[in-house]
Amino acid sequence: MSTTTAPSAASGSSEPFRHSPPVASSEALRLTPADRRALLHYMLLMRATEERALSLYRQGKVPGSFYDGRGQEAVSVGSAFALGPRDRACILHRDLGAHLIRGVDPGRVLAQMMGRAGSITGGREGNMHFGDRRLGCVGMVSMLPDMMLVACGLALAFQMRGEQRVAMTWCGEGSTANGQWHEAMNVAGVRRLPVVFILENNQFAYSTPNDLEFAVDPVERAGAYGFAGVKVDGNDVEAVFAASAEACERARSGGGPTLIECETMRMHGHGAHDDMRYVPRELFEHWAARDPIDRYEAGLREQGVDTDAMRAAVKSELDEAADWALAQDMPDPATASEGVFADREPVLGDGRAPWSRWEEAADA
Amino acid sequence: MPETTYLQAISDGLREEMRHDDTVFCLGEDIGAFGGAFKVTDGFIEEFGGRRVWDTPLAESAIIGTAVGAAVEGLRPVCEMQFADFIACGFDQLVNVAAKMHYRQGLPVPLTVRLPSGGGFSGGPFHSQNPEAWFLQAPGLKVVAPSTPADAKGLLAAAIRDPNPVVYLEHKHLYRRAKGEVPEGRYEIPLGKARLAREGTDLTVIAYGAMVPLALEATEDMAGARVEVLDLRSLVPLDHDAVLASVRKTSKVVVLHEATRSCGVGAEVAALIAEEAFEDLDGPVVRVSAPDVPIPFSPPLERAVLPQVDDVREACRELLAY
Ligand SMILES: Cc1ncc(C[n+]2csc(CCOP(=O)(O)OP(=O)(O)O)c2C)c(N)n1
Numbered sequence: 252m253s254t255t256t257a258p259s260a261a262s263g264s265s266e267p268f269r270h271s272p273p274v275a276s277s278e279a280l281r282l283t284p285a286d287r288r289a290l291l292h293y294m295l296l297m298r299a300t301e302e303r304a305l306s307l308y309r310q311g312k313v314p315g316s317f318y319d320g321r322g323q324e325a326v327s328v329g330s331a332f333a334l335g336p337r338d339r340a341c342i343l344h345r346d347l348g349a350h351l352i353r354g355v356d357p358g359r360v361l362a363q364m365m366g367r368a369g370s371i372t373g374g375r376e377g378n379m380h381f382g383d384r385r386l387g388c389v390g391m392v393s394m395l396p397d398m399m400l401v402a403c404g405l406a407l408a409f410q411m412r413g414e415q416r417v418a419m420t421w422c423g424e425g426s427t428a429n430g431q432w433h434e435a436m437n438v439a440g441v442r443r444l445p446v447v448f449i450l451e452n453n454q455f456a457y458s459t460p461n462d463l464e465f466a467v468d469p470v471e472r473a474g475a476y477g478f479a480g481v482k483v484d485g486n487d488v489e490a491v492f493a494a495s496a497e498a499c500e501r502a503r504s505g506g507g508p509t510l511i512e513c514e515t516m517r518m519h520g521h522g523a524h525d526d527m528r529y530v531p532r533e534l535f536e537h538w539a540a541r542d543p544i545d546r547y548e549a550g551l552r553e554q555g556v557d558t559d560a561m562r563a564a565v566k567s568e569l570d571e572a573a574d575w576a577l578a579q580d581m582p583d584p585a586t587a588s589e590g591v592f593a594d595r596e597p598v599l600g601d602g603r604a605p606w607s608r609w610e611e612a613a614d615a
Numbered sequence: 616m617p618e619t620t621y622l623q624a625i626s627d628g629l630r631e632e633m634r635h636d637d638t639v640f641c642l643g644e645d646i647g648a649f650g651g652a653f654k655v656t657d658g659f660i661e662e663f664g665g666r667r668v669w670d671t672p673l674a675e676s677a678i679i680g681t682a683v684g685a686a687v688e689g690l691r692p693v694c695e696m697q698f699a700d701f702i703a704c705g706f707d708q709l710v711n712v713a714a715k716m717h718y719r720q721g722l723p724v725p726l727t728v729r730l731p732s733g734g735g736f737s738g739g740p741f742h743s744q745n746p747e748a749w750f751l752q753a754p755g756l757k758v759v760a761p762s763t764p765a766d767a768k769g770l771l772a773a774a775i776r777d778p779n780p781v782v783y784l785e786h787k788h789l790y791r792r793a794k795g796e797v798p799e800g801r802y803e804i805p806l807g808k809a810r811l812a813r814e815g816t817d818l819t820v821i822a823y824g825a826m827v828p829l830a831l832e833a834t835e836d837m838a839g840a841r842v843e844v845l846d847l848r849s850l851v852p853l854d855h856d857a858v859l860a861s862v863r864k865t866s867k868v869v870v871l872h873e874a875t876r877s878c879g880v881g882a883e884v885a886a887l888i889a890e891e892a893f894e895d896l897d898g899p900v901v902r903v904s905a906p907d908v909p910i911p912f913s914p915p916l917e918r919a920v921l922p923q924v925d926d927v928r929e930a931c932r933e934l935l936a937y
């Protein structure tokens with residue numbers, strides 16, 4: 252597995268549609284051994300957090316519905332790992348890994364799902380419709396893919412102020428059929444915005460398969476909007492990272508947007524209520540054999556990493572997180588009408604950026 | 616004080632905010648080289664350049680959506696819909712993304728959306744609408760509708776400086792017809808404060824936007840009756856105190872708007888009065904508005920639908936006699 256080659260070579264599963272020349276030296280985009288452990292850690296943390304959340308849901312402690320990103324961990328982790336502290340993100344519903352990387356604690360995620368006061372939105376929002384503004388995330392709305400346009404606006408602000416910053420957002424392949432997807436692609440292309448679109452093709456939009464969603468693979472549309480489209484194996488965390496890091500470099504250096512299609516599979520139902528009866532067994536098994544965590548973990552073990560210890564650490568982090576979340580109060584009903592209007596200015600904080608490159612940048 | 620048109624006052628207000636605060640920028644269709652369909656931004660691109668005066672593609676969701684993103688990053692976008700009617704195409708970004716942002720995640724969205732609204736010039740069903748009531752059902756949006764040049768400038772400044780998304784309805788009929796003295800320099804008319812357009816004792820007409828001058832004209836000579844005209848200026852927040860104070864004074868109310876009737880601002884004002892000032896009334900609250908039909912194109916049809924001077928006068932006469 253190589254992190255320094257272009258995404259076209261990293262994946263093997265599919266050929267890229269179009270690939271702009273590399274914008275940064277491969278040296279600048281390298282991963283250290285600690286970075287690799289971090290990639291595995293965040294994938295493990297995402298899965299463990301969602302598994303814990305699902306068991307809380309089954310215990311009746313999570314009101315409403317439940318959605319997760321099982322099988323897609325490499326996408327959100329690999330892409331968000333490329334972000335610098337001052338970059339901004341609009342994170343979608345299968346991308347818990349991106350929240351965790353940016354610095355959201357698993358305990359606050361569990362509290363969020365349970366509608367507790369100590370959660371990220373204090374009970375205003377449930378399951379995955381959240382974003383921690385203090386960590387530079389503008390939380391998603393349900394309507395897909397509205398956040399692509401919001402991300403364009405973040406990028407527009409960076410561009411207008413002459414800042415070398417990137418806005419990243421995610422979308423499912425289902426939402427590529429919606430008009431706002433096209434408006435966002437067009438605006439990003441026309442203004443050459445420093446925005447990175449991560450398209451997660453997890454084979455289904457709810458129950459609707461690719462062949463009922465589009466006539467042309469959406470990654471091919473990027474060229475029509477005037478910018479680069481890249482397709483990678485979405486179950487290969489380093490391939491996703493390499494494509495994302497390069498796209499961020501391109502955006503920072505004025506090279507405009509990138510669309511990265513990550514080919515993956517949603518390994519749970521659309522929500523916990525969905526039995527996936529529409530998924531052909533062979534398809535499911537094909538992807539089950541390519542689990543992004545198992546694959547990556549095997550590689551690191553070969554390199555001598557004690558992944559059992561990493562798993563144990565994640566498990567105890569989740570035990571503590573769940574205890575903390577369950578101890579949080581429910582919100583006070585008297586506050587339900589508060590905060591409809593703002594009386595202060597917006598402030599988006601910076602996110603955590605665990606990639607070693609940013610530590611080096613800070614040290615320099 | 617110099618006399619200016621309503622249109623010029625909006626233009627001046629926007630220009631002054633842009634000169635004073637370099638985070639303010641405007642975006643919309645044909646607002647650059649052409650200066651906007653109604654010329655509000657005439658000369659802006661020459662003064663501020665193409666970055667701060669962004670001629671966008673024809674894409675209303677993109678206009679509102681990118682403005683939301685820029686706003687949460689600390690800029691103050693002012694979006695122009697070419698006609699108010701086209702807000703329907705950007706509605707989702709406004710009511711789902713912008714309006715709910717602060718409630719859901721504590722993130723303010725200082726965004727202004729300018730809506731050239733209203734009929735009376737054969738614009739037909741898609742260039743004549745008064746969509747304000749759509750926004751009253753979207754908590755998190757503020758809604759203003761100035762009726763005079765001075766208010767147009769001051770309310771625009773307040774809208775731009777407010778940390779919330781504000782829908783700013785500018786009535787097209789007033790653009791070149793409404794003239795008045797406008798203070799020079801920057802000033803704000805606070806959001807949520809109504810204005811007594813004329814004091815009276817016998818009946819109150821509550822109106823906003825282009826219906827304020829219509830109300831003044833219709834009730835100028837009412838056979839000795841002194842009719843008060845209250846200009847709401849802001850629909851959200853609605854100035855409850857001003858409405859109730861006027862009802863307590865005159866005890867008779869006509870609510871007048873150009874928008875269609877059902878569940879409109881008139882219905883809201885009438886309900887407020889019924890709840891809070893029932894005992895003060897000496898007659899039913901009367902609504903004068905467009906009926907619940909699209910705005911037709913042909914002049915006689917359009918006149919039949921939009922409130923006219925005679926409709927207002929008749930409604931007032933009947934209520935005074937009640
Ligand atoms: C505009 C819009 N219509 C309908 C829905 C309801 N809905 C929620 S998720 C979903 C499927 C989304 O599929 P995709 O974009 O591929 O993302 P995935 O859930 O597979 O990650 C649908 C139809 C929605 N959220 N937004």
